[in-house]
Amino acid sequence: MNPVPLIFAVMALVRLGVWAVRLVSGEDAPTQGTRRAASPPDSVYNAWIAALIVLSALVVLLTAGLGVLVVIPVWVLAVEPWWWARLVAVPRGWTRVAYASGRLSSWVWRHDRRGGAAFASALASVRGDEDGDAWIEAPPDAVSVTAGMVTGAALLAGRRGDVAGATALLRMSTWFDARPEPERAVVAEWLAADAARRGAWEEVVALTEDRTDGSVGLAFLHAVAARILETEDAPDLLELERRWHALQQGPLASLQPDHPVRRSAVALADRARAALHRVHRTPARPPDDPMQAALLAHRRALMSTSALGEALRCWEVVEDRLPPRVREQVVAELSVRAAACRPPPPAIGHLGFEVRDRLVQRGLEDLALQARALQERTKAKHGLDPMAEVREAASIAEQVHALVGPLDATERDPATEILVRSIFRTVYSPVTDWAADLYNRRRQPYLFRALTWWLLELARAAGDGEATALYLRNLGVSRGWSHGTDRRVDEA
Amino acid sequence: MRADPVDTPGLLDNPFHVLELSPGCTPMEIERAGNKLLAMLGVNMEAAATYRGPLGPRPRDADLVRRSMDALRDPDRRVVAEFWAAVPLGEADEDVDPMFAPWPEALEALGWVRPEGR
Numbered sequence: 001m002n003p004v005p006l007i008f009a010v011m012a013l014v015r016l017g018v019w020a021v022r023l024v025s026g027e028d029a030p031t032q033g034t035r036r037a038a039s040p041p042d043s044v045y046n047a048w049i050a051a052l053i054v055l056s057a058l059v060v061l062l063t064a065g066l067g068v069l070v071v072i073p074v075w076v077l078a079v080e081p082w083w084w085a086r087l088v089a090v091p092r093g094w095t096r097v098a099y100a101s102g103r104l105s106s107w108v109w110r111h112d113r114r115g116g117a118a119f120a121s122a123l124a125s126v127r128g129d130e131d132g133d134a135w136i137e138a139p140p141d142a143v144s145v146t147a148g149m150v151t152g153a154a155l156l157a158g159r160r161g162d163v164a165g166a167t168a169l170l171r172m173s174t175w176f177d178a179r180p181e182p183e184r185a186v187v188a189e190w191l192a193a194d195a196a197r198r199g200a201w202e203e204v205v206a207l208t209e210d211r212t213d214g215s216v217g218l219a220f221l222h223a224v225a226a227r228i229l230e231t232e233d234a235p236d237l238l239e240l241e242r243r244w245h246a247l248q249q250g251p252l253a254s255l256q257p258d259h260p261v262r263r264s265a266v267a268l269a270d271r272a273r274a275a276l277h278r279v280h281r282t283p284a285r286p287p288d289d290p291m292q293a294a295l296l297a298h299r300r301a302l303m304s305t306s307a308l309g310e311a312l313r314c315w316e317v318v319e320d321r322l323p324p325r326v327r328e329q330v331v332a333e334l335s336v337r338a339a340a341c342r343p344p345p346p347a348i349g350h351l352g353f354e355v356r357d358r359l360v361q362r363g364l365e366d367l368a369l370q371a372r373a374l375q376e377r378t379k380a381k382h383g384l385d386p387m388a389e390v391r392e393a394a395s396i397a398e399q400v401h402a403l404v405g406p407l408d409a410t411e412r413d414p415a416t417e418i419l420v421r422s423i424f425r426t427v428y429s430p431v432t433d434w435a436a437d438l439y440n441r442r443r444q445p446y447l448f449r450a451l452t453w454w455l456l457e458l459a460r461a462a463g464d465g466e467a468t469a470l471y472l473r474n475l476g477v478s479r480g481w482s483h484g485t486d487r488r489v490d491e492a
Numbered sequence: 493m494r495a496d497p498v499d500t501p502g503l504l505d506n507p508f509h510v511l512e513l514s515p516g517c518t519p520m521e522i523e524r525a526g527n528k529l530l531a532m533l534g535v536n537m538e539a540a541a542t543y544r545g546p547l548g549p550r551p552r553d554a555d556l557v558r559r560s561m562d563a564l565r566d567p568d569r570r571v572v573a574e575f576w577a578a579v580p581l582g583e584a585d586e587d588v589d590p591m592f593a594p595w596p597e598a599l600e601a602l603g604w605v606r607p608e609g610r
Contacts, residue, residue, distance in 0.1 A: 126604060158604050193602050199594030217602040228591055251603035261607040264597040271591060295579045298503055299546045304592040325572050329502030340594075 093128010115148020185214035316349030507560035
């Protein structure tokens, strides 16, 4: 019996079955309130599948059945076009093919095909070394901004050199619901690299811990950070070399051997190898002269944020001997270093208080100004285009992150606890009203949910039970029609 | 978070380190060293593009050289610069542990940001 017709019949039935299930469950296209949005990609996708069926049948018939050897792999890729993007279009920098593949993806990006298209084309633009806009549609007002679109915009911003803006957008994307694994891996790698840039190796370990098979970058960063910090799961030399080799074959392959970036990666790998044989010396005896000790500690602090506390303690001892100008320079230089800490370092001594105060006060002022402007804009019903709204949200979230660190931290020093409550009082009303406006008037349900999740974590951190209950209710109301979430929604 | 850029450098970009002079140098030596570095930078000599500071090699450009010369011409600012110049340079101090130093080129190395000169 010729199995070919049977194979085709099974494939067609599977496809029709998937379509029918999604139609009945209503999880196909995003809905907005009680309206069901139009779903052009579905009709395009189904036309695509129908055309494939016809073409495949013709190929098999004309080649007397041998064409099935070609048809089956094509079918496997066609049913989930995302694999075309991942394996073919992105490495070659084919932004248009990547865009189309993402748009037609029915499994990986089924909840966010437009986002998948934006993400795939941005990835192709970045990996393929292309310039220019990469078919990222600036989503018109009628389209809901999703995680994939945000991540795509972030990658393009990073490509243009706006690293701070890209990092803020990517951190904001983590608050969106239902993010597929490819998007999560990219965001994790970027945020881990950002932490490595700041020397926050504990943060690198936390971001890469369960993701070492996500990409060669994640695997390498985890290996290096784990070795530097000597964690329990730190890889041995063989595993370290394997990950280093994979990095060299991957992202580093296009760089010349003497390129400064490649040399820096080589130096980091050497550092990780050296960590294997690190001999823990007893710390050198500090100089007898407290001023000399303070100068050396200051130098260590400028090299590593972990030495900031020691530097502040040393300067505290000699503070009364410092000329005013030198004192000002100490505070200024340590503030620049401390700006990389998330949250700011604890206030140790008068100088430490000044360093922290300088950073925190400026941050609070900026946040208050932005919150006030946001409130005015919401009252005036003045909306920005959807991606600009996301950038505003990302900017606020990033400022808060810089001031108090991750919102889900289980331990905070007393000063940071007070700061969290102060920040919540500043942003609670403007951002809550804005989020409601985004949902009710602007039809941006995913951004609304992302902001509400963020507000919920902030309210929990600030210990505001009433606000926590409000946000839980808001999430529950909108959750009825939206796709699922992987966040815990239990009460605080 | 924003921190004010350091307009009167202390340890970072100390004028003596930038001009590769000792704290006891004369005004003539300051002018000679500064002009020499400016000439080298003018013809893009690699040797002038970096200098060795207490935190290791750091970039140097014509603007930094001019600002350093200005700082050392001012007696008040020179005294302050002499204070910071007492810190030994990088390799001389065994107590400095670069193990935890940051990796500023991480995003470029992983291919997310276009590196210069690629």
